[in-house]
Amino acid sequence: MSLVALSELLGAYVRDADGTARGRLRDIAVAPQDHPTRIAYLIIRIGEGEHLVPAASIKALGPSIRTDGDPADWDTYTASDGVLLLKRDLLDQQIIDVHGRKVVRVNDVEIDSTPINSHMLLNVVAVDVGARGAIRRLAKGLVPAFTLRALLEKIPPRVIPWQYVDLLETDPARRVKLKIAYEGLSKLHPADIADIVEDLPPAEREAVFETIDEEVAAEALEEIDPDIKKSIVESLDSDRAADILEEMDPDAAADLLGDLTEARSGQILKEMEPEERQEVTQLLEFHEHTAAGRMTTEFLSMPETSVVDDAIEAMKTFEGGYEALATIYLTGRAHQLVGAVPLVKIATSSPAAELSGLSERAVSCPPDTPQDEVAALFDKYNLLTLAVVDEHGRLAGIITADDVITMLRHRN
Amino acid sequence: VLSFLKPVLSFLRTWRGRLVMLLAVIGPGFITANVDNDAGGIFTYSQAGAQFGYSLLWTMIPITIALVVVQEMASRMGAVTGKGLSDLIREEFGFRLTFFVMVTLVVTNFGNVVAEFAGIASSLELFGISRFIVVPCAAALVWLMVVRGTYDSIEKIFLTASAFYVCYIIAGVLAHPDWKAAAFATVTRPQAAGIRNYGYLYMVIGLVGTSISPWMQFYLQASVVEKGITARQYAASRWDVILGCIFTDVVAWFIIVACAATLYASGRHDIGTSGADAAVALRPLAGEYAYLLFAAGLFNASLFAASILPISTAYAVCEGLGFESGLDKKFHEAPVFYWLYTLLIVLGAGVLLLPRLPLVYVSVLSQVANGVVLPFVLIFMLLLTNDAELMGEHTNSRNFNIIAWLTVAVTIVMTLAMLFTR
Numbered sequence: 001m002s003l004v005a006l007s008e009l010l011g012a013y014v015r016d017a018d019g020t021a022r023g024r025l026r027d028i029a030v031a032p033q034d035h036p037t038r039i040a041y042l043i044i045r046i047g048e049g050e051h052l053v054p055a056a057s058i059k060a061l062g063p064s065i066r067t068d069g070d071p072a073d074w075d076t077y078t079a080s081d082g083v084l085l086l087k088r089d090l091l092d093q094q095i096i097d098v099h100g101r102k103v104v105r106v107n108d109v110e111i112d113s114t115p116i117n118s119h120m121l122l123n124v125v126a127v128d129v130g131a132r133g134a135i136r137r138l139a140k141g142l143v144p145a146f147t148l149r150a151l152l153e154k155i156p157p158r159v160i161p162w163q164y165v166d167l168l169e170t171d172p173a174r175r176v177k178l179k180i181a182y183e184g185l186s187k188l189h190p191a192d193i194a195d196i197v198e199d200l201p202p203a204e205r206e207a208v209f210e211t212i213d214e215e216v217a218a219e220a221l222e223e224i225d226p227d228i229k230k231s232i233v234e235s236l237d238s239d240r241a242a243d244i245l246e247e248m249d250p251d252a253a254a255d256l257l258g259d260l261t262e263a264r265s266g267q268i269l270k271e272m273e274p275e276e277r278q279e280v281t282q283l284l285e286f287h288e289h290t291a292a293g294r295m296t297t298e299f300l301s302m303p304e305t306s307v308v309d310d311a312i313e314a315m316k317t318f319e320g321g322y323e324a325l326a327t328i329y330l331t332g333r334a335h336q337l338v339g340a341v342p343l344v345k346i347a348t349s350s351p352a353a354e355l356s357g358l359s360e361r362a363v364s365c366p367p368d369t370p371q372d373e374v375a376a377l378f379d380k381y382n383l384l385t386l387a388v389v390d391e392h393g394r395l396a397g398i399i400t401a402d403d404v405i406t407m408l409r410h411r412n
Numbered sequence: 413v414l415s416f417l418k419p420v421l422s423f424l425r426t427w428r429g430r431l432v433m434l435l436a437v438i439g440p441g442f443i444t445a446n447v448d449n450d451a452g453g454i455f456t457y458s459q460a461g462a463q464f465g466y467s468l469l470w471t472m473i474p475i476t477i478a479l480v481v482v483q484e485m486a487s488r489m490g491a492v493t494g495k496g497l498s499d500l501i502r503e504e505f506g507f508r509l510t511f512f513v514m515v516t517l518v519v520t521n522f523g524n525v526v527a528e529f530a531g532i533a534s535s536l537e538l539f540g541i542s543r544f545i546v547v548p549c550a551a552a553l554v555w556l557m558v559v560r561g562t563y564d565s566i567e568k569i570f571l572t573a574s575a576f577y578v579c580y581i582i583a584g585v586l587a588h589p590d591w592k593a594a595a596f597a598t599v600t601r602p603q604a605a606g607i608r609n610y611g612y613l614y615m616v617i618g619l620v621g622t623s624i625s626p627w628m629q630f631y632l633q634a635s636v637v638e639k640g641i642t643a644r645q646y647a648a649s650r651w652d653v654i655l656g657c658i659f660t661d662v663v664a665w666f667i668i669v670a671c672a673a674t675l676y677a678s679g680r681h682d683i684g685t686s687g688a689d690a691a692v693a694l695r696p697l698a699g700e701y702a703y704l705l706f707a708a709g710l711f712n713a714s715l716f717a718a719s720i721l722p723i724s725t726a727y728a729v730c731e732g733l734g735f736e737s738g739l740d741k742k743f744h745e746a747p748v749f750y751w752l753y754t755l756l757i758v759l760g761a762g763v764l765l766l767p768r769l770p771l772v773y774v775s776v777l778s779q780v781a782n783g784v785v786l787p788f789v790l791i792f793m794l795l796l797t798n799d800a801e802l803m804g805e806h807t808n809s810r811n812f813n814i815i816a817w818l819t820v821a822v823t824i825v826m827t828l829a830m831l832f833t834r
Contacts, residue, residue: 092502105734107507129734137507199738201494202642227640 004061005128006086006109007137014044014053014065021064022046022071028111029083030124032179037162039111039122043077043085050077058120061113063145068119082177086124089167094200095127096166098184101192103199107133110159127165130158170203172210182208186216194223197232206235209244218247221256226410230259233268242271249321250276251296251403254283258293283397291374292367294407295388295397296320301329302355304338309351311341323400326384330359336393337362342384364389367396371407378404438652439567440635441487443720444628445479445656446574449663450524450717451531451687453622454580454710457664458690460615461671462683466590466597469668471616473598475623476661478819482790483653485797485808485816486629490636491646492806497633498732501792504799509788510732516785518752521627521725523778525760528721531714533764534688538707543764551761554719555754559739566719567639573716577663579709583694583702584666589673598665620826623664625782626789631724634731643806670694670702687714722756783831790820 006028013021023046031040042053042065057069084090086109097104108128114121132155139148166185169175185193185208193212197205197220209217209232221229221244233241233256245253245268257265257280265284269277279297286292298320302311311328318325328346330339339359349358364387365377377386378401386399449457460468486497493500502510532550533543558566632653641649671690674697675683683693691706726749730737736746743750763774794816797808808816 092506094499102736105502107734134507134511134733138511201499201637202640203494231640231642 003110003112003125005133005136006091006111007133007140008063009061009065009111010087012063012065014042014067016071017068019066023051025065026050027085027087029085031083033082033177036179037123037125039124040083044074046071046074051075052077055122056119058113058122061111061120061122081171081174084167084178089169090127094168094204095160096168096182096185096196097129097160097164098166098188099160099164101188101196103196104129104160108136124162126159126161128157128159131155132157168200168204168207170207172207175207175211180211182212186212190216190219191223193220198225198228202231202235205232209236210240214243215247217244222248222252226259229256234260234264238267238271241268245280246272246276249296250279250283250298251294251397254280255288255293258284258288286367289371290367291365291369291371291386291388291399292396294371294374294403295367295399296324296403297397299324299329299385299395299398301331301335301395304330304332304356304359306330306355307351308346308349308353308355308358311346311355312351321400323402324385324398326400327398328355329362329387329395329398330355331395334392335395337364337387337389337395340387362387364395366391374399375404375408438655439571440490440632440639440641441483441649441653442574442656442659443567443570443635444483444632445653445660446577446663447631447713447717447720448479448623448625448628448660449577449667449713450528451710451714452524452527453664454531454667454687454713455685455690456615456618456622457667458671458675458683458687460619461668462675462690462693463681464612464615465672465676466594466669467603468612468615468619469594469597469665470600470602471619472661472665472668475620475664476657477815478620478823479623479657479661480654481812481816481819482624482629482793482823483632483657484650485793486633487636487641487649487653488646488806489793489797489803490633491641491649492643492803494637494642496637496728496731497630497789497793498728500796500802502732502734504796504802505792513785513788513792514729514732516781517626517630518725518729518756520625520778520781520785521721522756522760523774523781524625524627525718525721525756526763526774527778528714528718529761529764531687531710532718534686535691535707535711535714538688538691547761547764550715550718551757554715554722555757557719558723558753567635570716570720573712574659576712577659577709579705579712580663580670581666583705583709584670586699586702586705587670587673587694589669594669594672617826617829620823621779621782624786624790624823626785627721627724627728629789629793630728631720634724634727643804646806670706674702718757718760722753722760725756726750726753780831783827786827787824790823794820 009025009028012025014023014025016022023044025042026045027043029040029043030038034040039055041055042058044051044053051074053067053069053074057067058065059068060066090106090109092106094103094105106127106129109124110126110128112123112125132152135155136148136152143151164184166182167178167180169178169180185196188196193216197208200208205228209221221232224232236244245256248256257268260268269281272280283293283295283297300311300314300318302314315325326343328341328343329337330341332338339356340362341355341358342360345358363377363381363383365374367388367390374386377383384401387395388397388399390396489497489500498510498514501513529547529550533547536546537543557569561569636649671683671694675681675693678697680693680697683690687710688707691703691710694706695703727737729735729752730746730749735748737749738746741749797803798813800807
């Protein structure tokens with residue numbers, strides 16, 4: 001097994017079975033549909049034409065490339081969407097380093113060759129994003145090869161193993177053919193995904209949001225800078241945008257739609273499921289900078305006669321964000337707010353304990369309370385959630401502390 | 413009854429819509445064009461007016477066109493691709509060329525930074541403030557403003573700074589020029605006799621050389637991307653570029669006119685070596701106000717350019733070579749970015765505090781690097797804006813290409829000529 005860098009190979013002579021130089025290496029292709037890392041063929045330039053050399057006929061990969069093939073069998077190369085070309089698609093391009101959680105530029109690609117029986121198994125193993133690849137490419141052809149190798153040995157490598165590389169591809173059809181699914185990216189924390197996406201150019205941002213799972217997309221979108229968030233949603237299909245917005249907290253979805261033009265938000269709303277659409281439309285009517293504009297309608301309220309066990313059962317089927325469960329609200333006749341039970345009290349009480357016995361006085365505010373006063377209430381009463389009640393004293397929604405933190409940060 | 417008003421109203425509505433669109437995207441083009449009138453530019457324009465009177469005013473229209481053509485390409489690339497110029501050069505032309513362009517860019521920009529700090533120092537020395545106070549303060553101010561500010565807040569500061577260029581227009585009016593002769597000189601063909609004169613030709617080359625520089629293209633494209641302008645808003649963004657270039661050259665026109673009407677008219681054909689010397693020379697001839705306006709204008713222009721150059725260099729280099737960059741990163745996350753930015757300011761300002769100032773060498777070095785790198789940058793821009801895979805339907809049209817190649821060819825010849833005539 002030995003490692004060789006793509007930049008060392010490019011331009012190398014490709015020799016046939018007799019050892020005659022037939023052409024020079026132009027690019028190297030991987031066909032992800034057959035194998036994710038295996039090299040499928042080399043593209044070499046012979047005179048004016050470009051030909052394919054199948055990987056199976058390669059005997060040695062290095063400063064000179066030996067094959068046991070017959071050049072007559074080397075087909076003419078025609079461009080294909082289904083293969084990844086290491087030079088064209090990878091070298092100097094940006095990729096996502098899933099392990100390091102950032103966007104990086106590729107300086108070189110490392111290829112491993114392992115002899116198996118009579119031929120070589122060639123695999124892409126890593127991309128070089130550090131000084132070693134950079135200096136190799138700068139000095140290539142200017143410094144004798146062995147001196148360069150000795151020099152490069154001294155530079156600590158900065159490589160990203162291939163399994164932690166997520167490629168960026170803006171063409172949806174090609175993404176499917178190359179099997180780019182952003183699996184690695186999807187597993188990161190939504191806040192990390194948001195940071196990465198903010199570093200990408202617009203078309204690549206869109207590519208990520210078209211591809212990743214809707215729920216992940218929704219969580220990540222909530223963490224992204226408002227201006228960028230807006231431009232992403234504007235660029236997505238209404239259909240796809242609606243799918244993602246359905247997974248978001250209704251208050252966040254409403255805020256986002258409120259930033260779009262009326263025509264655009266109308267298109268997206270039309271594509272949403274009726275239930276989500278109704279919630280979001282209600283919230284959209286409130287002014288953004290008031291309690292109502294900041295509240296979510298996904299909260300847990302129980303009749304005041306319930307016991308702890310009932311509350312635990314209700315939590316199991318609750319679909320909203322966990323932060324909304326910090327307080328469970330109690331309602332009396334005609335859904336009027338009568339009390340609030342902190343989650344901790346439920347967790348530490350016996351299943352049969354009555355909720356009304358655990359209840360504290362619920363702090364609440366009317367829907368048109370300005371957001372500054374909302375923040376003041378959180379501060380004064382040390383709240384995790386704040387109830388918003390309508391003119392009849394009924395619980396309309398709640399505001400959670402994380403929304404207040406976001407609000408305060410964006411005001412500065 | 414009011415039906416006749418309908419077309420008027422709809423016209424007003426679309427007009428208003430366009431104005432709103434324009435206001436939303438204005439900034440990058442306007443700012444970039446104005447920074448072009450930096451300490452070096454102001455000196456060149458002053459000298460042109462003092463030495464040749466109105467007879468170089470004809471260059472203003474071709475220079476404006478060239479400026480618009482080049483800037484428009486940078487701004488269009490930013491809007492369509494969402495990527496910076498150095499990103500695109502790296503992706504399309506590979507590591508080695510990018511490295512070469514970035515190294516020369518750092519050298520030429522370092523020279524420019526020194527020139528801007530020299531402008532700051534000499535303009536405030538006119539008011540009797542020592543450069544040993546001014547230069548460190550200005551360096552600290554620049555560093556802090558950029559590191560602490562956001563894109564939006566900095567853009568507002570820069571747009572305000574752009575407005576201060578009106579100083580020169582007022583100074584031009586105060587100089588009581590012969591308006592008719594000046595206007596006439598702007599639109600007439602240059603005299604053949606003048607062109608054969610070596611000094612005259614040298615000045616024409618200087619005027620072109622100071623107006624199109626590599627760093628502007630990197631800065632403009634990056635700020636279009638940063639502002640989030642997309643291909644859809646591009647039509648309005650083009651106006652940002654055009655208006656910016658026109659305003660810039662109107663300011664340049666007034667600088668030439670002010671010096672022509674006073675210095676040239678009274679036979680003072682040589683003003684010295686800096687924009688501050690121009691202000692001093694104007695004092696006895698154009699009056700106290702013109703002197704103050706020239707000095708204040710120089711300070712504003714130099715500080716403005718000194719704020720933009722280091723940061724734009726740091727961004728371009730780090731993006732092209734693949735280092736972490738961005739003011740939202742911590743120092744240890746993007747060390748190369750912050751070090752490069754800080755060193756450009758500290759060394760650029762520090763050179764001015766040296767007792768025996770090697771200013772001349774720095775300026776020669778910077779001009780040579782500029783002459784070396786500009787052809788590459790402009791040709792790269794032309795190749796990139798003609799790349800259909802990259803630009804889609806927004807590639808250059810055939811007619812635009814003819815003008816653009818011509819502009820680029822003339823600019824390159826002029827820049828190289830300036831290099832060899834020194």
